[in-house]
Amino acid sequence: MMNRGGKRMGAGRPKGTNHYGEPTKPVRIPVSKIDRVLRFVREREDGIPLYGNEVPAGFPSPADDYAEGVLDLNAHLVREPTATFFVRARGDSMIGAGIHDGDLLVVDRSLEATNGKVVIVSINGELTVKRLRQAKGRTWLIPENPDYPPIDFQEQDDTHLWGVVTNVVHSL
Amino acid sequence: MMNRGGKRMGAGRPKGTNHYGEPTKPVRIPVSKIDRVLRFVREREDGIPLYGNEVPAGFPSPADDYAEGVLDLNAHLVREPTATFFVRARGDSMIGAGIHDGDLLVVDRSLEATNGKVVIVSINGELTVKRLRQAKGRTWLIPENPDYPPIDFQEQDDTHLWGVVTNVVHSL
DNA sequence: TTTTTGAATAATGTAACAACATTCAAAAGG
DNA sequence: CCTTTTGAATGTTGTTACATTATTCAAAAA
Incomplete structure (x- = not known):
């Protein structure tokens, strides 16, 4: 093997030719x-x-x-990761709000459950999703399906309001 | 400062006391x-x-x-990242399939658009979402709302079938 | 007994390194 | 004069090494 010459100006791999087009760090x-x-x-x-x-x-x-x-779906659908959880919806009592049987509900516990919000409550150990309606000093849980009756709601030992539903994921 | 003694058995920070409870690597x-x-x-x-x-x-x-x-929502809703895109739904022509105005649709181009699937098509530069129905050698795009008529569909220069809708994200 | 203090040891961010990838142009070959 | 071969030049990359920091323990001091 013989020597094939000395200095070569401009030789070498050019900058920015890596996989990402930008520098990396460990x-x-x-x-x-x-x-x-x-x-x-x-x-x-x-x-x-x-x-x-x-x-x-x-x-x-x-x-x-x-x-x-x-x-990014996680970032788009989850604002407060530490206060967020998912629940799977059952039944068709909220069909009018676009919530179908089997849908995945994104629930944020850090949001205030104000009048008109769709909320997750537990009643006798069962989770349910309804729309919150406050009027005349009373609180109701309103289904969005005429086949179901409103529920007179008050927080007790066996009822608890867990959070506000922010998004519904429906699979086809 | 004086010497404070020699060997101490069992001294030192215990293993596994890091932030993650498991080893890390750069x-x-x-x-x-x-x-x-x-x-x-x-x-x-x-x-x-x-x-x-x-x-x-x-x-x-x-x-x-x-x-x-x-x-993980990204992993749950997106099976083929390179073949997936999102479209925002407009109108109420697919209300019966749980697709509302403003919903985010997850579309997978790698799935076969078979009879009965909800698909994204472009017609004259407009995107639209309908249910695909194939019968008697013809293909129809069926809205899920009685106020809208079915569309006789055939792929031409100005029409194209882009993919199959796998999920609908509805914000409340 | 309680408090102080330095030894012991793990965790952590980053520099350093070796192996690899890419490009260029001089030298060789026609 | 053109094409091919080849090694220098230089960036990238996964991993190791290391200096610094954090944490715990128990001997020494109080």
Whole structure:
């Protein structure tokens, strides 16, 4: 093997040619979460596009500028992670509010349960979802289905108001 | 300062007393995502609990065992990230399928649009959501609202079937 | 007995390193 | 003069190493 020459100006791998197009730094991650972190970091640089009602040029090509940007469902649906939980809805008593049997309800305990909000309450160990209605110093739980009667509600030992439903996830 | 003694058996910080209760490893993360990764790793060790229809003891305390475990909305609603996009629904023509004006639709392009599926199509540059119905060699787009007429559908230059709606996110 | 204090040991953020990837242009070959 | 070969140059990347910090213990001091 013979020498193949000396200095080469401008040689070498150019900056910014890494997988992400930006610098990286080592961050310490608990081992059980490394998989999910790597999936988040590597597989979806673009997130999932969100479109409005017009068909954008090249729709739905992830390389485009998105009509309404990009969406992280966890962040979009959960404002207060520590105060949030999910409940699966049963029955059709709230069909008028768009809540169907089997739907997933996102419940925020940090929101105030004011008049007209859809809330999760427990009555005798059963969870139920109804609309809260306060009038004339009394509180009612109103189903959104004429087949069901309103419930006279007052917090006691066996009843408790757990939180406000912010979102309904319905599977088709 | 005087010497305060020699060997101490069992002294020192005990193992497993870190923030996570498990070992950590450095992972290289693109700088723009470090914030979100740290938030994910640090702020929510428990995830968000998912409950069924009975009230578990101590509900809803994150320390409990959850009736149905823990849920990551992105993973739960998005099976094929690269083939998925979101569309915001307009109008009430699919009210019977639980799709309301302003709802967020999760659309999977990798699923086959078979008879009976709810699909996203573009017609003359407008996106619309309807139920696909194939019969007698023809294809129809059926609204789920008696106020709207079925549409005779065939893919042409100005029409295209974009994907199958898998989930509907409805905000209250 | 209680308090003070430094030794012992784990956790943590980051620098450093070795292995790898990428690009360039000089040298070789035609 | 053009094409191919080849090693230098330089960035990237996963992991190790390390200095600093945090935590606990028990001997020494009070």
